Amino acid sequence: MQRIQRLDLPLATQQALDRKQANADAKRAAGGLNVEATWKAARQTKPIKTALGVLQTMAGKRQRCMYCGDSHGADIEHFRPKRHHPDRMFRWLNLLLCCTECGRLKGDSFPMADGMPLMVDPTAENPWQFLDFDPATGNIVARFDPATNDWTRKGTEIVKVLQLDGREAMAAGLQQTHRRLMGRVESALKDSPPDAITLAQALREADDHGLLGWYFSGSGQHEKPFASLRKNHPDVWQRLAGTIQSKNGS
Ligand SMILES: [Zn+2]
Known part of the structure; x- marks a missing residue:
């Protein structure tokens, strides 16, 4: 997402x-x-x-x-x-x-709490505020929020309604995209410093599943090559984060 x-x-x-x-x-x-x-x-x-x-x-x-x-x-x-x-x-x-x-899974479901929708509208908010990706299973799961010591309610509801933690073909696709994106960063890290514009383009081309936001605004920033990039080339990281967030992922 x-x-x-x-x-x-x-x-x-x-x-x-x-x-x-x-x-x-x-x-x-x-x-x-x-x-x-x-x-x-x-x-x-x-x-x-x-x-x-x-x-x-x-x-x-x-x-x-x-x-x-x-x-x-x-x-x-x-x-x-x-x-x-x-x-x-x-x-x-x-x-x-x-x-x-x-469409079939969501049907007429629209969970609300206190007058606010618990579904995520990706045109109005960054889904990765509420969702997390689990590279081990390929599932999309609710994001854990340390501030409340709980999983986000929106994330919990949308995962449940759309069964994002139990769709095998989707999970396999996400894992494949994840490996491809990690590979792009690993190769870019061989250049010192990596070129932000070339890498941003390579990442967007490889991002088949809209996963990029997870590395730049979610827990994906802790994945090894992304963490190295952020630590060793903070200016490249900043530039990438700026271009990735401001454009549609594909
Ligand atoms: Zn769908």
């Missing part, structure tokens, strides 16, 4: 979505909104197809699912499920791209 920069929709598309939302709101007020049928019909229209295209651009050239980072991002996902939040069915900020499996 990686932090994703949300792009703006073309103005005409944004306005068309606003009109669709206003129509849906009016129907709902009159007691006659069929959420599934309305979405199914809208799904075939140009504004929604355009929105899907922008989501695919946001997801990067691999067009991976914004939740698991592993499978193809097949369709539009409503962060707040449309069945329970029909007032956000056509709201751009509520739309993400996800794979069939994540």
Whole structure:
């Protein structure tokens, strides 16, 4: 999972979505909104197809699912499920791209606590604040927060809902990407000092799963070659962290 920069929709598309939302709101007020049928019909229209295209651009050239980072991002996902939040069915900020499996697992789930979502929206927050990667198993798990001496609630919930700690194919893919990224840093460390721009490019190209944020803002900074890079070349580390955080990982 990686932090994703949300792009703006073309103005005409944004306005068309606003009109669709206003129509849906009016129907709902009159007691006659069929959420599934309305979405199914809208799904075939140009504004929604355009929105899907922008989501695919946001997801990067691999067009991976914004939740698991592993499978193809097949369709539009409503962060707040449309069945329970029909007032956000056509709201751009509520739309993400996800794979069939994540869509199926999430369904209408949307755990909340004290009025705050416990799901992670990768276009609004850095997922690695809440999540951790376990190189030994390839699983994505909740991040342990020493400040509260507990695992983050958001991390715990999203891992449970999307079963991020029990998807074998995803875990194998993440482990492979992890090994590849470690290898890129190991080779760069043979040059002294490593070139930050070349390394940033090599890392982005090798990051099939949106794992880079874990090394630069999560516990991945303790993995051996990354720890050596940070210790021995702090300026290169800083420059890399800056470029990696500011761009989509792919
Ligand atoms: Zn997925």
